[in-house]
Structures are given as structure tokens and as C-alpha cells.
Amino acid sequence: QQSFHYYSQEAGELMHTQDCGEFVMRAHARISAELANASRYVLGETLPGLCEVCEKAFIQQQQPWLQSFFDQLLLEDHKREQLWRLFVLLRRVEGGLDEGLQRFQDLIAREGTEAIQVLTNEAPGKDAGAVPPQAFISAVMQRHMHFNDIVHQCFESDVHFLGAVDKGLVKLVNVNKNCAELLAAFANSVLSGQNGRVSLRDSDSALLDVIICLKYVLDKDVFQAHYAKHLAHRLINDTTTSQDAEESMIHAMRQVCTLDFISRLQRMLADKCRSLELESQFQHAIEQLDNSPRVGMRIMVLTTGTWPIPPSTPLPPPDPLLRSIDLFQKFYESKYRGRRLTWNMQLSRADLRANFSKTFELQVSISQLAVLLCFNETVSAGMEEISQRTGIAVNDVFPVLASLVKSKVLRTNESEQAKEANEGEEAKAGPIEAHGEETTRSNEAADAAARPDSVADTEKRLAALNISEKTIITINDKYSNKRTKLKLPSEASFLQRKVERTGSLMEDVMEDRRAIIQAVLVRIMKARKTLPHSALYTEAKEQLRSRFEPSTADIKKNLDVLIEKEYIEREDQATENALYHYVA
Numbered sequence: 303q304q305s306f307h308y309y310s311q312e313a314g315e316l317m318h319t320q321d322c323g324e325f326v327m328r329a330h331a332r333i334s335a336e337l338a339n340a341s342r343y344v345l346g347e348t349l350p351g352l353c354e355v356c357e358k359a360f361i362q363q364q365q366p367w368l369q370s371f372f373d374q375l376l377l378e379d380h381k382r383e384q385l386w387r388l389f390v391l392l393r394r395v396e397g398g399l400d401e402g403l404q405r406f407q408d409l410i411a412r413e414g415t416e417a418i419q420v421l422t423n424e425a426p427g428k429d430a431g432a433v434p435p436q437a438f439i440s441a442v443m444q445r446h447m448h449f450n451d452i453v454h455q456c457f458e459s460d461v462h463f464l465g466a467v468d469k470g471l472v473k474l475v476n477v478n479k480n481c482a483e484l485l486a487a488f489a490n491s492v493l494s495g496q497n498g499r500v501s502l503r504d505s506d507s508a509l510l511d512v513i514i515c516l517k518y519v520l521d522k523d524v525f526q527a528h529y530a531k532h533l534a535h536r537l538i539n540d541t542t543t544s545q546d547a548e549e550s551m552i553h554a555m556r557q558v559c560t561l562d563f564i565s566r567l568q569r570m571l572a573d574k575c576r577s578l579e580l581e582s583q584f585q586h587a588i589e590q591l592d593n594s595p596r597v598g599m600r601i602m603v604l605t606t607g608t609w610p611i612p613p614s615t616p617l618p619p620p621d622p623l624l625r626s627i628d629l630f631q632k633f634y635e636s637k638y639r640g641r642r643l644t645w646n647m648q649l650s651r652a653d654l655r656a657n658f659s660k661t662f663e664l665q666v667s668i669s670q671l672a673v674l675l676c677f678n679e680t681v682s683a684g685m686e687e688i689s690q691r692t693g694i695a696v697n698d699v700f701p702v703l704a705s706l707v708k709s710k711v712l713r714t715n716e717s718e719q720a721k722e723a724n725e726g727e728e729a730k731a732g733p734i735e736a737h738g739e740e741t742t743r744s745n746e747a748a749d750a751a752a753r754p755d756s757v758a759d760t761e762k763r764l765a766a767l768n769i770s771e772k773t774i775i776t777i778n779d780k781y782s783n784k785r786t787k788l789k790l791p792s793e794a795s796f797l798q799r800k801v802e803r804t805g806s807l808m809e810d811v812m813e814d815r816r817a818i819i820q821a822v823l824v825r826i827m828k829a830r831k832t833l834p835h836s837a838l839y840t841e842a843k844e845q846l847r848s849r850f851e852p853s854t855a856d857i858k859k860n861l862d863v864l865i866e867k868e869y870i871e872r873e874d875q876a877t878e879n880a881l882y883h884y885v886a
Contacts (some may be wrong), residue, residue, distance in 0.1 A: 436482040552564060676692065
């Protein structure tokens with residue numbers, strides 16, 4: 303008691319006369335000196351007690367005052383040595399670092415949230431989804447590196463403080479509800495070369511940043527859905543910068559993504575490689591023919607269920623492509639008996655030569671190709687005639703014609719009636735020849751079903767272009783452009799469907815979640831046979847956390863579905879006291 307009173311008095315005097323940094327240094331020195339003297343002059347069995355008394359007087363009694371300096375020292379980089387001394391002093395007593403640990407975690411979340419909020423406020427319309435992906439990732443990585451440096455330098459890589467960094471960054475990243483979509487968009491921009499020419503080292507570093515940020519995203523299944531969609535677009539359109547980079551990214555995602563997702567991406571890459579081999583073999587086969595087709599064709603064979611692409615819709619291929627398609631069909635069936643090919647024409651693109659005042663090479667969708675080829679045989683045509691010639695339904699012809707009229711390749715009769723009456727000349731259309739390669743390539747808008755956000759919106763757009771069922775469409779023989787190689791906007795891009803595409807993707811994600819939650823619940827009950835309510839919910843949340851953060855309401859809803867299907871039965875109807883049994 304006398305020793306404690308003596309040390310307490312000395313510690314109190316130090317606290318009132320010195321600042322925190324000086325107090326910590328003096329406390330370290332005093333405790334070390336006293337223990338050194340005690341080890342020489344007192345019995346060994348009394349040393350632990352004396353040590354405890356000394357630490358209680360200099361540390362435990364002053365703990366609230368010492369911990370109040372954590373925030374100040376964390377914010378000032380030049381005081382990191384003082385922060386380290388404070389950490390070493392407080393860890394001598396049990397629970398001495400608890401308050402500092404919580405302050406550190408709160409600081410990370412608070413600082414990061416403010417930075418992300420600034421980015422959101424600067425985005426167009428203050429929309430979280432409009433935040434530039436690169437700016438978002440840079441903000442996260444700056445704080446990731448900054449606070450990890452503090453842990454390594456000041457807290458001796460303490461596992462609890464490293465955990466506090468992770469918890470703080472989870473809050474930081476998920477402040478933006480679109481964080482998963484932003485990460486997928488940034489990875490896509492790097493892997494497709496949209497950021498311009500960057501070195502391999504910079505590309506690898508950027509992708510590593512994505513993996514680090516992804517570790518803190520709660521809804522990883524949303525990232526996986528967007529990443530798979532972007533990967534499909536890159537592979538189908540040959541926009542990926544490197545096959546090795548794709549494989550490296552997939553390998554790195556093993557750390558944070560589910561194995562079934564990784565397996566799916568690997569199957570997509572395998573399909574791409576097999577398609578290249580098939581294409582080479584097919585080209586060699588048709589070279590041996592005496593009468594090879596005039597139209598070249600590149601083909602990708604995609605495994606059903608693996609690729610996140612819309613289901614095939616009936617779209618008859620234009621006549622110039624029929625022979626090439628028939629030849630490949632026979633070639634494929636001779637190699638793989640029993641397999642069935644379904645042609646997904648809405649994902650395809652075609653190159654054609656159009657002769658106006660000069661010759662242009664246009665890249666168009668298959669629907670646009672079918673419509674343009676009609677004008678090889680006629681100068682003008684109505685909606686019904688175009689629909690009959692192409693085999694495309696009248697309602698589906700509207701957006702195709704709208705995209706071509708807006709591109710000024712075609713024109714409506716209303717816009718030219720006065721000019722034709724004055725000049726007395728009949729428009730003459732140059733022949734359009736499909737000469738290039740049909741490619742099974744999707745464009746960005748073809749990743750979802752081609753339909754407008756609203757009927758009223760579509761009608762307004764068509765009215766603005768003077769297109770109706772009675773409109774006569776003619777070829778624009780005066781078409782001109784500075785460039786001779788052009789990619790025309792597709793019919794799908796004519797319709798505003800960004801919100802709908804995102805909504806459709808999220809609907810798929812939510813549908814997958816329902817199936818996953820039910821599978822996890824059945825798997826748990828099959829293994830345990832009987833579980834109380836709280837234990838079942840806790841274990842289900844733990845197993846689902848690697849994919850997404852499940853809500854209690856979602857688990858309850860899917861549990862009720864399983865009870866209705868008689869996979870599980872509930873003994874007590876009161877939810878908090880319920881006991882669940884697995885039904886074999």
C-alpha cells in the first residue's frame with residue numbers, strides 16, 4: 303500500500319506538470335528503473351507484486367487521461383514516435399488498449415466516410431453511382447496504406463489494430479452503395495485498355511488495388527455479377543488487352559471470391575480459347591472447297607449457362623450469311639455429335655461496304671445489316687415491306703430504322719419531299735455489299751433485352767425522327783463522312799435502357815441470393831438435424847458472409863419458404879423460441 307501511494311503521488315505530479323509525451327517517457331523510465339532496482343534488492347517472489355503496483359499507479363489510474371490523446375497523436379504524422387511509446391506503455395495493463403483501439407477504428411471510418419461523401423457530392427447529380435471509379439479506389443487505397451503504415455510503425459503490427467483497420471475500411475468502402483459496381487467498372491477499364499496505354503506494372507498495380515478494395519465489399523455477389531458481364535463483353539468483342547492479365551486477375555480473385563464464380567470465369571476463358579481453335583480449323587476446311595462462301599465469318603461457341611448473355615431471340619440471318627452458317631453447322635456437327643448449336647444473332651456484328659458518293663466500311667448489327675441489304679433491290683421501302691424482306695417483326699424494325707436514320711445512312715420521305723419535288727430527281731442508291739466478317743460480338747447495349755424504358759419515351763423518339771408505320775424509308779445517297787470506317791450505333795443504343803439494364807442485373811442477383819440462402823439453410827439443417835432459432839440464424843449469416851451480408855428478414859423469408867415446401871419444420875410458432883427440425 304505504501305509503495306502504491308508513493309508511486310501514485312509521483313504519477314499525479316508528473317501528469318499535472320508534463321504533457322502526454324513527456325509523461326509517457328518519464329513513466330517508461332520510472333517503471334524500468336524501479337523494476338531494475340527491485341530485482342537487485344528485494345526477493346524474487348515480491349517482484350511481480352511490485353511490478354503490478356507500479357503499473358497500476360503510472361498507467362491504470364491515468365488510463366482515461368492517456369487514452370484521450372490517441373486521436374490527437376493519430377492525426378499528427380510527426381508524433382508517431384510518441385504514439386508508439388503510448389502504445390507500449392498502455393499494453394502493459396489488461397484492457398489498456400481497448401479504448402484506443404475503438405478510437406482508431408472510428409477515426410478510419412469517419413475520415414474515409416467524409417472523403418467518399420466529398421466524391422459523391424462532386425459527382426453529377428450527387429449520384430453515388432456516378433462517382434469516377436478511379437477516384438473512389440484512390441480514396442480507399444490512400445487510407446488503406448496510411449493506416450496500415452501507422453499500425454506497422456506505431457503499433458508493432460499488432461493483430462488487433464490490423465483488425466481495426468479492416469473493420470474501419472469495411473465501413474468506409476460500403477458507404478457508397480455502388481462500391482461493387484465501381485470496382486467492376488474500374489477493373490474492366492484496366493483490362494480493356496480504356497485508360498489508354500499503361501505499362502504492365504501499372505496495370506498489375508491497379509488490379510491489385512481492386513482486389514484489396516474488394517476484400518472490404520460486403521456484397522461481393524454484386525461485384526461478381528458485374529465483373530462476369532464485363533468479362534463476357536471483353537471476350538466476345540476482343541477488347542481485352544491480354545489473356546495473361548485476365549488469367550492473373552482471376553487467380554488473384556481466389557482470395558476473396560467464391561470458387562464457383564472463379565470456375566465460371568475459367569470456363570468462359572476456356573470457351574474463348576476453344577473458339578479460336580475451332581475458327582482456325584473451320585477456315586482451313588473451307589479453303590479446301592471449290593466454291594468457298596463470299597462472306598467470311600468468325601464464330602464463338604459459348605457454353606449455355608456459363609455466359610451472362612441474354613437468351614437468343616428469333617432473328618433470321620440475312621441471305622448472304624446463310625451459306626457460311628450452314629457450312630459451320632455441318633463442320634461442328636461432324637466434330638461434336640449430339641451437340642446442338644443455337645445462333646445468338648443479336649450479339650453479332652457485321653462489316654459491310656456501302657457505296658455512296660464514296661465507299662464506306664460500316665460495322666453494324668445483324669438487324670441493321672438485314673435492313674440495309676434490302677436497299678440493294680429497291681430505292682425506297684415502307685415499314686411492312688422491310689419487315690417482310692428481313693423477317694423482323696414490325697415493332698422490332700422501328701428501333702433498327704431509327705438508329706439508321708439517326709446515323710443519316712437512311713432518311714425518311716417527309717424530310718426530302720420538298721427537295722425531291724423541286725429537283726425532280728429520283729434518289730439513286732448505290733449497292734451495299736456485305737463483304738467483311740460476321741462476328742458474334744455483343745455491344746454494350748446487347749447485354750440486356752432490347753426494349754425501351756417506357757412506351758411513351760420510345761414514341762417521342764420515333765416521332766422526333768418522323769418515323770411511323772406509314773413512313774417511307776429511302777437510302778441517303780448524299781451520305782458523307784470524313785471517316786471511311788465507321789461503327790454505327792446499334793438499335794439497342796437508340797433506346798435509353800441504362801437504368802433497366804442495371805435493374806435487370808440486380809433482379810438476377812436477388813434471385814440467386816434466394817437460392818443460395820435456401821441451400822445454406824438446408825445444408826445446415828441436414829448436418830445438425832435440430833437447431834434453435836438463434837443458432838440457425840447465426841450460422842446461416844456466418845456461411846453467407848463470404849458472398850453477401852444477409853439480412854434477418856431475408857433469412858426469415860426463405861426459411862418460411864422451406865417450411866412450406868416441407869424441407870424443415872418448426873416446433874414452436876413463436877419465432878424467438880422456435881426449434882427447427884430437418885425433414886428427411
